[in-house]
Amino acid sequence: MNRTDRLLAIMLELRTCDFCRAEDLAEKFETCKRTIYRDMQALSESGVPLMAVPGKGYSLMEGYFLPPVHLKPEEAMTLLLGSGYIEQNLDREFQQHARTAQEKLEAVLPASQQEEVIRFKETVRFLPGTFFPKAQAYTDYENKLISLRVAIMEKRAVSFGYRKKIEHNHLQSGRRTVHPYGLVNISGIWYLLAYCLLRKDIRHFRLERMDELRCEAETFEKPDGFELQKYIPDQDRPLSIHVVFDTSVQDRVLESRYFYLHTHKVKADGLHVTLRVRQVEEVFHWLLSWGSKVKVIEPESLADRIREEAAAMLGIRQKR
Known part of the structure; x- marks a missing residue:
């Protein structure tokens, strides 16, 4: 265990105990008391409010950590279900975050709630909302999702070729440059909500119809007052x-x-x-x-x- 991990582990240990002696910490982390003394000095210098009581050991001052959140089984299950949905519908980075979040949440629940949550999890399952006939197609789709998410966070313009259905089901292709505002999932299908520089208005773009997606150097600012969660599109289906x-x-x-x-x-x-x-x-x-x-x-x-x-x-x- 490196020092950074050990310092964090010591803080977590102090959180769960009223007092921890240096020799007990040294035994737990397989090091010597002198190293623990240095670790305590480092924590104190970094602003962690430690108390040292002769004969008892070290303790954290009250209030350093927020009190634990007490969740009802239904509330815990709601969070776990939400992470399950994220795991199936977002890209691989958030899939990993969703799994680790589930593990951490389950780990801190009381034993009685863990049993109830486990039983409830056996009754609900999320499956991917979009079918991809080829593994490469899914990889391409996922890469678009990752790139767009980064561009949205960094407020960078993106450009892409876009295939659009026109008269008698023929496809029309053209390149678009847009300011990406957010991603919207409808029935498992992802759409980009963005300001289109060609149309001079907000448009919706289906990710599967995008080709050669590129992040541009140009940056932008969202309009004042724009909120994705409150956005209601104009009636564009006349x-x-x-x-x-x-x-x-x-x-x-x-x-x-x-x-x-x-x-x-x-x-x-x-x-x-x-x-x-x-x-x-x-x-x-x-x-x-x-x-x-x-x-x-x-x-x-x-x-x-x-x-x-x-x-x-x-x-x-x-x-x-």
Whole structure:
């Protein structure tokens, strides 16, 4: 054990005991009393308020450490669950922090609470929210997350190529330079909230559509009063789509928690749903996946496209 680790360990030992004798500390840390005396001198010179009582040993002055926080089992479990979620959804650095935080929290809980927490942990499990078919894809995604987190903390601009869906599901690529304000996780998928220098406004960028991410030398300051936790985006999904689902699938539709679902109402003829989108391509394939169980009411142009796509699919099958 090096000296720095030993000094910290001595402080923790003093915290748990009223008094500690030099010979007991020397035996515990496998050193000599003279070394312990020097350690105590170093702690005192660094500002640690020590008391030395002849015949009793050393003690910390009352109040140097804050009193222990007494957590109810439910409160401890909440913190452990939160660290479990972080472990599955953030990058490898925070995954390690989450694991060590769990270990430290579990270690300081009273034995009775530890048993209760262990039982409760067996009833809840978090799984990663995003599927990656290749290990390299996950590594690339994680590296983007790390780079963006650093850029946000250092208030540095970033640039990247961005693939964006446009008319008839074609992809449009272009390079963007942005001021990153924060990261937002929606259903396991990470988005960057940033001020786009091209659009002159705040935009949202999905990490999986970014290529060749680079941190720039340029720095920036967030607008006065901007708080990520309170930020509510302007309505950037102006197009409204009205569809009706068959009653046989209405529960499945609602259980999907589909991102673009805006309103829903159960009526005699089925589940009426309003979707809010920027462009119909965002929901086109999702609607197709429901087959004959969904009917597009408006816009009529979307209903026509779905009929054309269904006819094309039928034509492919008939050719076989």
